Amino acid sequence: MLNQFIFIVDRILQAFYALRDNRLRSVLSIIGIAVGIAAVMAVGTVSKGGSYLVFSELETFGLNSVWVFRDRRDKDPNRLVRQGSGLDNYDLLALQNCCDAIERLSPVVMSRGNRMVIQTSNRYSNAQLYGVNADYTDINNDKISQGRAFREYDIKRNRAVALIGPTVVKDLFGEYTSPVGQEIRIGLRRFTVIGVIEEKSRDFLASIGSAGGQDANNRILIPYKLFQQMRGDKSINFLHLKAITLDDAPRASDQVINFLERRNGKNYQYTSQTMSTYIKTAQRILDGVAMIGVVAASISLFVGGLGIMNIMSTSVLERTREIGLRKAIGASKNDILFQFLMEAIIISTIGGVIGLTLGSVVSMALASVTGFPLTPSLLVIVIALAVSIVVGIASGYLPARRASQLHPVEALRYE
Amino acid sequence: MIELSNIVKAYQMGDVKVPVLNGIDLRIESGEFVAIMGPSGSGKTTLLNIIGCLDTIDQGEYKLSGKFVDTQDDAQMARVRSTHIGFVFQLFNLIPRISAERNVELPMIYANIPHQQRRERVRQALTKVGLTDRARHVPTQLSGGQQQRVAIARALVNHPDLLVADEPTGSLDSSTGREIMQMFRQLNEEGMTIIMVTHESDIAAYARRTVQLLDGRIQYDH
Numbered sequence: 223m224l225n226q227f228i229f230i231v232d233r234i235l236q237a238f239y240a241l242r243d244n245r246l247r248s249v250l251s252i253i254g255i256a257v258g259i260a261a262v263m264a265v266g267t268v269s270k271g272g273s274y275l276v277f278s279e280l281e282t283f284g285l286n287s288v289w290v291f292r293d294r295r296d297k298d299p300n301r302l303v304r305q306g307s308g309l310d311n312y313d314l315l316a317l318q319n320c321c322d323a324i325e326r327l328s329p330v331v332m333s334r335g336n337r338m339v340i341q342t343s344n345r346y347s348n349a350q351l352y353g354v355n356a357d358y359t360d361i362n363n364d365k366i367s368q369g370r371a372f373r374e375y376d377i378k379r380n381r382a383v384a385l386i387g388p389t390v391v392k393d394l395f396g397e398y399t400s401p402v403g404q405e406i407r408i409g410l411r412r413f414t415v416i417g418v419i420e421e422k423s424r425d426f427l428a429s430i431g432s433a434g435g436q437d438a439n440n441r442i443l444i445p446y447k448l449f450q451q452m453r454g455d456k457s458i459n460f461l462h463l464k465a466i467t468l469d470d471a472p473r474a475s476d477q478v479i480n481f482l483e484r485r486n487g488k489n490y491q492y493t494s495q496t497m498s499t500y501i502k503t504a505q506r507i508l509d510g511v512a513m514i515g516v517v518a519a520s521i522s523l524f525v526g527g528l529g530i531m532n533i534m535s536t537s538v539l540e541r542t543r544e545i546g547l548r549k550a551i552g553a554s555k556n557d558i559l560f561q562f563l564m565e566a567i568i569i570s571t572i573g574g575v576i577g578l579t580l581g582s583v584v585s586m587a588l589a590s591v592t593g594f595p596l597t598p599s600l601l602v603i604v605i606a607l608a609v610s611i612v613v614g615i616a617s618g619y620l621p622a623r624r625a626s627q628l629h630p631v632e633a634l635r636y637e
Numbered sequence: 638m639i640e641l642s643n644i645v646k647a648y649q650m651g652d653v654k655v656p657v658l659n660g661i662d663l664r665i666e667s668g669e670f671v672a673i674m675g676p677s678g679s680g681k682t683t684l685l686n687i688i689g690c691l692d693t694i695d696q697g698e699y700k701l702s703g704k705f706v707d708t709q710d711d712a713q714m715a716r717v718r719s720t721h722i723g724f725v726f727q728l729f730n731l732i733p734r735i736s737a738e739r740n741v742e743l744p745m746i747y748a749n750i751p752h753q754q755r756r757e758r759v760r761q762a763l764t765k766v767g768l769t770d771r772a773r774h775v776p777t778q779l780s781g782g783q784q785q786r787v788a789i790a791r792a793l794v795n796h797p798d799l800l801v802a803d804e805p806t807g808s809l810d811s812s813t814g815r816e817i818m819q820m821f822r823q824l825n826e827e828g829m830t831i832i833m834v835t836h837e838s839d840i841a842a843y844a845r846r847t848v849q850l851l852d853g854r855i856q857y858d859h
Contacts, residue, residue, distance in 0.1 A: 232746045243734040547730040550691055551791065552719025552747040554712055630691045634730065 233557065237564035244537065248569055251529045255573025255613065256580060258523030259606050263581025265519045267588060267596050269512035274594045276504045284363035285497050286325070286468055288475045290482070291460035293493035308490035309458040309482075311447070316485060317461075321477035323470040327463040328358035331446045334453060338409035340394075340442065347393040349386070349442045351408065353449025354462075359385070359419070361464040369402035369417030372445065376416075380448040384413040388421045389440035409452055413444060471496040523609070526573065527617040530566050534621035538562065545625050546633025559626035566618020567611055574610025578603060638702055638798070638830060639665040639688060645696035646683055646853075657683045659853040661697070665832065667798070670825040672841035673834045675850035681834045682803055684850065688832055689724060689801040690717045702798065719748045723792030727804035729784040731776040737763070737787045738772045744795045762790035766820065782813035789820065793829075800824065802833040806840050818843040 241248045277285070292308035314329050331353030340347040356372040358364075366385070376383050386394075386401065395401045401415045422438040450456050465474035475494035482492045538545070545558060553561075582598050589596040646658040657680045665671055665688075673681045686692035687699065693708040700706070701721065707713055718724075723744075731740045738759055745755045763769050766786040776784050785805065792800055802821070806814030822843055825831050835841050849856040 228752065229749045236746065239735055543730065544732055547732070548743070549715065550718060550724045551744040552715060552795070554715035554747070557747055631686050634726070
């Protein structure tokens with residue numbers, strides 16, 4: 223076994239010597255492959271960066287999010303109930319443990335009509351108010367940068383506590399006061415700020431407009447029942463829930479809608495939106511862009527492969543006598559095939575490694591500029607090397623086979 | 638050791654078949670030193686290539702060391718060349734950019750001989766041809782005679798039963814040619830079987846037996 227290995231190494235060395243003898247030519251074809259691999263990697267990096275960008279934006283709402291609300295299309299003109307959101311605290315109670323695709327669920331209560339005044343002594347805020355439960359921050363993927371999130375008893379006991387976004391902090395407290403523990407007035411009540419919601423970057427989605435609309439950083443969260451009391455009714459504007467996984471999101475939304483329609487179907491119909499539909503659309507667009515890039519990069523790799531094929535063919539022709547000699551002193555067809563194939567593989571693998579290094583440097587430069595984690599994964603490295611070896615075999619095979627099939631007598635006579 | 642019976646060989650030249658060997662019967666014993674002579678086109682190189690297992694035969698039988706050689710079986714032919722036969726050519730046919738050592742080592746790589754043993758045998762073979770001090774030179778740094786001696790070392794390094802030489806002095810001046818022939822003579826005296834093609838009768842005189850070919854037939858053999 224070890225001997226077998228050593229004999230293979232001896233044969234590989236033969237290929238190395240031959241390449242060393244033709245340095246310029248070897249270097250040129252190595253460059254061809256290196257550029258191809260680097261191009262493929264660059265495309266991979268860019269598309270990875272793109273999807274990272276999109277995902278980090280979509281994560282603003284929690285990737286597994288499902289929103290369920292009343293479907294306001296009037297399907298039956300005789301329907302009597304035109305008003306209301308079709309959701310109230312009794313529905314919420316009934317929904318507890320109704321559906322196995324749901325991990326968490328929060329009601330969302332919003333202002334109606336005139337906005338409530340939000341102020342500290344002399345500063346005002348135009349923040350959007352949301353009444354939610356203790357699960358909401360997790361569902362909506364909100365992180366708390368100072369203080370703490372809601373706990374169950376805050377909600378149950380209708381404690382007058384609030385979580386505020388960074389814009390609210392700026393508007394109400396300026397930059398030099400710590401808001402946690404401070405009081406703010408909302409409508410007629412005083413609330414204690416218990417935490418600050420971490421800043422969310424929304425540039426990308428805001429720029430394409432969908433789901434934009436409101437500023438995620440200009441929000442105040444308060445316990446939903448308290449908000450209902452202040453508003454004077456027990457209705458819930460919509461439900462925001464988190465499916466167990468991204469793939470469960472459509473099922474979770476079906477389960478909730480079916481449950482609610484069985485319960486309130488005489489009066490209301492419901493509909494939903496899931497993050498997964500946005501994600502799938504975004505992913506499709508990104509895949510399309512990546513595919514075009516991959517095709518373009520593959521062409522350069524293909525040209526690199528043609529370069530190897532060209533060089534190997536010339537080399538076989540030039541070394542016809544050498545091939546005849548090698549056969550005369552005992553090389554079999556397979557030995558010759560192996561040597562020339564090996565030469566092509568060595569060229570393409572060295573090219574691959576150089577291209578990989580080049581591509582990685584570009585990725586890391588991009589990573590440090592954008593802040594995205596674009597370091598090439600082990601998988602990318604393995605694939606790039608595998609591709610280069612395959613290119614080597616594919617482009618080296620025909621010339622190598624021609625070399626191996628040369629007749630020794632004719633090859634030795636070749637001028 | 639070598640038994641050729643009724644060997645027929647023709648080359649395809651475009652549409653016509655050109656007969657080269659027309660029924661050769663030849664027996665060469667172990668330890669002989671044979672010169673094959675004849676005018677150009679008489680088929681002497683083809684005969685040598687067949688004996689050296691480089692070329693196929695159309696008809697007839699070839700028995701080497703008591704075993705029939707299937708000249709159509711490429712793998713078997715390569716194995717026979719690797720283990721039983723050493724070649725010396727008119728144009729030396731050294732690989733240009735590798736050292737004398739590496740050229741001599743080459744046949745052993747294809748014979749799967751381990752590295753340690755290879756180094757030892759390269760040294761022995763180069764000593765035998767008197768070129769130890771030129772081991773690391775590349776062929777272009779060597780004279781014609783030296784190159785041919787490297788080629789002989791290469792031919793001997795796998796310990797073949799048979800040395801096959803095609804015009805080994807054809808590219809050398811006459812004094813260098815005589816040196817090479819002295820070396821052949823010496824090898825033959827040590828027991829090596831040698832078959833050599835030449836068209837020079839003074840070179841053929843070094844051999845103990847001469848086979849004269851004409852138009853693909855043996856004209857005389859003495």
